[in-house]
Amino acid sequence: MTYITKPQLHHPQLKPNALGYTRRDYEGAVSTLCAGCGHDSISSAIIQACYELDLPPHRVAKLSGIGCSSKTPDYFLGNSHGFNTVHGRMPSVLTGANLANRDLIYLGVSGDGDSASIGLGQFAHSIRRGVNMLYIVENNGVYGLTKGQFSATSDKGSKSKKGVINHDAGIDLVSLALQMGATFVARSFSGDKNQLVPLIKAALSHKGAAFIDCISPCVQFNNHAGSTKSYDYVREHNEAVNRMDLVPARTPITIDYAPGETVPVAQHDGSILHLHKLAEHYDPSDRVGALAYLQARQALGEIVTGLLFLDPEARDLHENLGTVDVPLNSLGERELSPGAAALARINASLR
Amino acid sequence: MPLEALNDFVVKFANVNGSGSASANSMFAKAILRMGVPVAARNIFPSNIQGLPTWFEVRVTEAGHLGRRGGVDLMVAMNPQTWDRDVAEIEPGGYLFYDSTKPLPPSKFRDDVTVVGVPLTAMCNAAYQIPRERQLFKNIIYVGALAALLDIEMGVIEQLLGEQFAGKDRLIAANVAALHMGRDYVAQNLSPLRLRVRRADRVGDRIFVEGNAAAALGAVYGGATVCAWYPITPSTSLAEAFTSYCEDLRTDPETGKARYAIVQAEDEIASIGVVVGAGWNGARAFTATSGPGVSLMTEFIGLSYFAEIPAVIFDVQRGGPSTGMPTRTQQADLLAAAYAGHGDTKHPLLLPADPGECFEMGAQAFDLADRLQTTVFVMLDLDIGMNEWLTQPFEWDDARALDRGKVMTYDDLEAGRDFGRYLEVDGDGIPYRTYPGTHPTKGGYFTRGTSRNPYARYSEEGAVYVGNMERLLRKFDTARRLVPGPIARNATRATRDGVIYFGSSTPAVHEALGSLEHAGLHLDALRVRGFPFADEIFDFIAAHDRVFVIEQNRDAQLRTLLINEGEIDPSRLTAVLHYDGTPITARFITDAVTRLMSERRPMPEAAE
Ligand SMILES: Cc1ncc(C[n+]2csc(CCOP(=O)(O)OP(=O)(O)O)c2C)c(N)n1
Ligand code: SF4
Numbered sequence: 009m010t011y012i013t014k015p016q017l018h019h020p021q022l023k024p025n026a027l028g029y030t031r032r033d034y035e036g037a038v039s040t041l042c043a044g045c046g047h048d049s050i051s052s053a054i055i056q057a058c059y060e061l062d063l064p065p066h067r068v069a070k071l072s073g074i075g076c077s078s079k080t081p082d083y084f085l086g087n088s089h090g091f092n093t094v095h096g097r098m099p100s101v102l103t104g105a106n107l108a109n110r111d112l113i114y115l116g117v118s119g120d121g122d123s124a125s126i127g128l129g130q131f132a133h134s135i136r137r138g139v140n141m142l143y144i145v146e147n148n149g150v151y152g153l154t155k156g157q158f159s160a161t162s163d164k165g166s167k168s169k170k171g172v173i174n175h176d177a178g179i180d181l182v183s184l185a186l187q188m189g190a191t192f193v194a195r196s197f198s199g200d201k202n203q204l205v206p207l208i209k210a211a212l213s214h215k216g217a218a219f220i221d222c223i224s225p226c227v228q229f230n231n232h233a234g235s236t237k238s239y240d241y242v243r244e245h246n247e248a249v250n251r252m253d254l255v256p257a258r259t260p261i262t263i264d265y266a267p268g269e270t271v272p273v274a275q276h277d278g279s280i281l282h283l284h285k286l287a288e289h290y291d292p293s294d295r296v297g298a299l300a301y302l303q304a305r306q307a308l309g310e311i312v313t314g315l316l317f318l319d320p321e322a323r324d325l326h327e328n329l330g331t332v333d334v335p336l337n338s339l340g341e342r343e344l345s346p347g348a349a350a351l352a353r354i355n356a357s358l359r
Numbered sequence: 360m361p362l363e364a365l366n367d368f369v370v371k372f373a374n375v376n377g378s379g380s381a382s383a384n385s386m387f388a389k390a391i392l393r394m395g396v397p398v399a400a401r402n403i404f405p406s407n408i409q410g411l412p413t414w415f416e417v418r419v420t421e422a423g424h425l426g427r428r429g430g431v432d433l434m435v436a437m438n439p440q441t442w443d444r445d446v447a448e449i450e451p452g453g454y455l456f457y458d459s460t461k462p463l464p465p466s467k468f469r470d471d472v473t474v475v476g477v478p479l480t481a482m483c484n485a486a487y488q489i490p491r492e493r494q495l496f497k498n499i500i501y502v503g504a505l506a507a508l509l510d511i512e513m514g515v516i517e518q519l520l521g522e523q524f525a526g527k528d529r530l531i532a533a534n535v536a537a538l539h540m541g542r543d544y545v546a547q548n549l550s551p552l553r554l555r556v557r558r559a560d561r562v563g564d565r566i567f568v569e570g571n572a573a574a575a576l577g578a579v580y581g582g583a584t585v586c587a588w589y590p591i592t593p594s595t596s597l598a599e600a601f602t603s604y605c606e607d608l609r610t611d612p613e614t615g616k617a618r619y620a621i622v623q624a625e626d627e628i629a630s631i632g633v634v635v636g637a638g639w640n641g642a643r644a645f646t647a648t649s650g651p652g653v654s655l656m657t658e659f660i661g662l663s664y665f666a667e668i669p670a671v672i673f674d675v676q677r678g679g680p681s682t683g684m685p686t687r688t689q690q691a692d693l694l695a696a697a698y699a700g701h702g703d704t705k706h707p708l709l710l711p712a713d714p715g716e717c718f719e720m721g722a723q724a725f726d727l728a729d730r731l732q733t734t735v736f737v738m739l740d741l742d743i744g745m746n747e748w749l750t751q752p753f754e755w756d757d758a759r760a761l762d763r764g765k766v767m768t769y770d771d772l773e774a775g776r777d778f779g780r781y782l783e784v785d786g787d788g789i790p791y792r793t794y795p796g797t798h799p800t801k802g803g804y805f806t807r808g809t810s811r812n813p814y815a816r817y818s819e820e821g822a823v824y825v826g827n828m829e830r831l832l833r834k835f836d837t838a839r840r841l842v843p844g845p846i847a848r849n850a851t852r853a854t855r856d857g858v859i860y861f862g863s864s865t866p867a868v869h870e871a872l873g874s875l876e877h878a879g880l881h882l883d884a885l886r887v888r889g890f891p892f893a894d895e896i897f898d899f900i901a902a903h904d905r906v907f908v909i910e911q912n913r914d915a916q917l918r919t920l921l922i923n924e925g926e927i928d929p930s931r932l933t934a935v936l937h938y939d940g941t942p943i944t945a946r947f948i949t950d951a952v953t954r955l956m957s958e959r960r961p962m963p964e965a966a967e
Binding site (some may be wrong): 105333 | 379564565568576579580582584585587608609611614615616617618619620621622623625626628629630631632633634635636637638639640641642644658659666715752753754755756757759760761793794795796798799800803804805806807808817819
């Protein structure tokens with residue numbers, strides 16, 4: 009099997025964004041995933057979000073673990089550097105990359121097997137450190153690449169393709185992210201682009217650990233009756249607490265909003281989130297309330313989606329470590345080597 | 360006859376962990392150093408915080424032998440728990456110093472050992488009320504008593520106390536008083552021993568420092584900006600030293616911000632993951648660990664090899680596996696480090712022999728990792744890492760530039776240079792890389808394990824894989840010329856016998872070589888400093904009929920590596936192995952080599 013290059017045919021009518029790039033410039037290699045796989049829709053939402061945000065594709069560093077979901081960074085942002093790391097360990101690699109160069113935009117893509125099983129520890133720790141990133145889990149409740157075993161996010165009582173019932177409790181990554189201190193937490197569905205694209209845009213603009221749990225049905229192994237991660241189940245049980253759009257920092261803010269229904273939230277970078285409340289009592293600035301709400305709805309079999317928590321004043325790992333403003337990888341010997349004179353003083357102190 | 364020696368004897372302190380003896384013992388060693396007499400000091404400590412036996416051995420050695428000699432001339436027996444074995448360890452004619460507050464039956468002593476009793480507990484109980492003071496000052500009192508018995512200059516110790524408690528005059532005065540209490544007791548009740556220290560001029564400008572601190576400083580000078588680590592004895596003090604050196608030396612003077620990032624990760628897997636991520640993104644990054652950490656890091660080390668990402672690992676070796684031996688020294692991770700990974704992997708190793716080399720190699724490792732785009736191990740061990748050794752002062756040439764290896768810049772890409780991340784360009788097996796974010800349309804690539812072609816595009820074709828694996832071998836061959844070469848020491852007479860050794864065994868081997876020569880056994884010697892092995896190492900083996908390979912592990916790991924990499928007939932290499940967890944001694948090596956040489960089968964030439 010070899011890589012398939014995408015034909016370089018450009019539709020003449022493709023609309024360029026502020027940087028002069030068309031949507032095509034945000035694409036990558038041709039996907040090798042199954043037709044209908046939710047992961048491909050997420051790739052497409054990422055492409056759309058980056059295009060709409062006018063991000064220079066090469067300033068995005070995309071990292072993943074191992075799994076069908078983790079293969080996807082090959083299929084978007086073809087001019088970006090990508091890193092398909094090892095199973096479950098993307099968060100630490102992303103953390104290191106972020107430490108080396110704080111100026112890039114970090115996008116971590118992972119699967120629920122990758123993040124909730126082998127990588128649960130790294131997932132939790134990268135979030136509690138406040139690494140400035142967007143971490144997306146393409147959550148299909150199953151191991152796709154190894155052919156259909158239950159993953160740790162499979163709901164208790166859900167049924168595999170072969171009819172086996174899952175007896176273990178499922179891990180809810182959204183609750184975990186909230187507990188670990190993520191400062192942007194959302195859930196969405198690969199089949200709901202209108203919700204997903206703005207969420208990705210807002211998360212990419214967020215400075216701090218942003219997490220999106222994106223339900224992404226596996227048509228091969230987890231799209232049957234009895235699965236709680238199938239297209240049908242999610243469509244029937246999706247409860248969106250809000251809808252939003254993002255007004256990037258440089259766009260003049262002209263849109264009016266009706267008080268009571270739409271809440272404006274200013275992000276650190278000057279961008280504004282317009283959050284249209286759908287669930288009446290839902291408050292996305294209340295971490296504890298969000299947890300309680302999620303659990304209450306989950307007990308009813310509902311899947312809550314939307315922006316679940318946001319702290320627009322978040323601090324990130326670099327701020328916590330007090331690192332210099334320039335990327336560490338740009339420092340040269342003059343800044344790094346303390347020199348022979350300092351060494352002479354150290355020698356003297358050791359006699 | 361009681362032993363008599365001037366500036367050449369071994370003192371061992373037997374204490375209880377947690378009793379505060381460590382700083383008193385180390386002050387004793389430093390006082391002798393300040394008198395210009397070299398010392399070799401070794402901590403032998405338990406893997407707990409309180410209550411278990413701990414020893415500190417100080418070798419006073421005007422001749423400058425910095426390894427352990429073997430045997431003890433003066434035992435300072437402060438731990439009743441280990442009394443019997445401590446007394447048994449004393450050389451015939453040696454001395455036993457003890458707390459004579461409580462009488463002990465004659466069966467507890469030896470006829471051939473001179474006993475020196477000082478009623479330390481009684482003195483402390485009389486002078487101090489607070490239990491902790493009684494404990495701490497007891498240590499200072501015995502230092503004062505020993506100084507008087509051995510003729511160590513009191514002024515030197517007072518000066519050290521002044522430095523240690525700088526600015527705290529009350530503490531200085533109290534410690535000096537305790538010191539004098541010990542000294543005065545000896546003056547009034549005992550006579551000096553026949554072991555004596557006399558001012559000499561043999562230390563020169565050498566420094567006294569731990570290998571871990573030296574390696575950490577090397578990392579600072581080598582330009583490391585990212586460190587991720589997880590606590591494990593004996594490597595923890597390396598990361599801690601890096602932290603404090605960075606705070607001092609790497610803070611931007613104008614903004615007060617850090618030109619470094621240090622993360623105490625959740626485990627070793629995350630530590631090396633952070634290092635790999637930072638290395639991929641163009642920063643110099645390292646972790647410090649020990650054998651159990653290396654085993655956890657193995658998956659990432661394999662990825663670093665195949666994806667060709669620079670990383671530096673300081674492996675401070677100890678006895679395996681996870682409990683019981685973590686505070687004992689060994690050179691037992693050689694094979695695990697050399698071949699860590701899955702699939703066919705091998706990694707450069709640097710093998711420092713003292714803190715001076717820990718500094719040099721600590722800095723050099725980052726140039727090598729960038730140049731070779733792979734994981735480079737610096738193999739310390741507990742003995743070098745956690746003991747203070749007398750070593751050459753650190754040196755740095757301000758003209759030295761960081762070698763960032765083959766990195767294509769925006770301008771290179773603009774100029775139209777063909778970029779294939781895994782493309783062989785220069786015949787040395789080392790491809791070019793770009794840092795993420797370099798250019799809007801050129802130089803971006805997707806990093807993964809082996810399944811890709813020279814342009815980093817996905818491929819599972821056999822020939823593509825094999826081509827890549829062969830290039831990696833060429834790269835390893837390039838590494839052979841870049842790692843530090845071996846250092847030879849020829850015997851004073853032509854000989855067909857040789858020894859090969861490395862790392863912390865070095866000073867003991869050198870001393871043993873002297874003793875063996877004295878006994879008429881001549882051996883050429885070669886100290887290995889890097890892996891992959893330089894050709895000189897195999898030439899040395901070929902030039903000798905029999906080569907002893909001296910190392911501190913059970914399975915003769917260096918010997919195995921030599922046999923494997925050089926396709927050497929195993930019968931040509933004789934293992935001399937020391938692995939009880941204590942640092943190897945010159946006496947052990949001399950005895951082992953002497954015995955093996957006397958057992959020697961006649962060589963074919965000799966049989967004619
Ligand atoms: C250390 C290790 N263990 C096991 C595997 C095998 N493995 C590859 S992908 C995968 C599961 C992926 O599941 P998930 O993250 O949910 O992604 P999906 O394929 O469902 O998108 C496993 C177990 C591996 N690559 N590495
Ligand atoms: S196996 Fe499932 S997760 Fe993998 S590509 Fe196919 S549909 Fe997607």
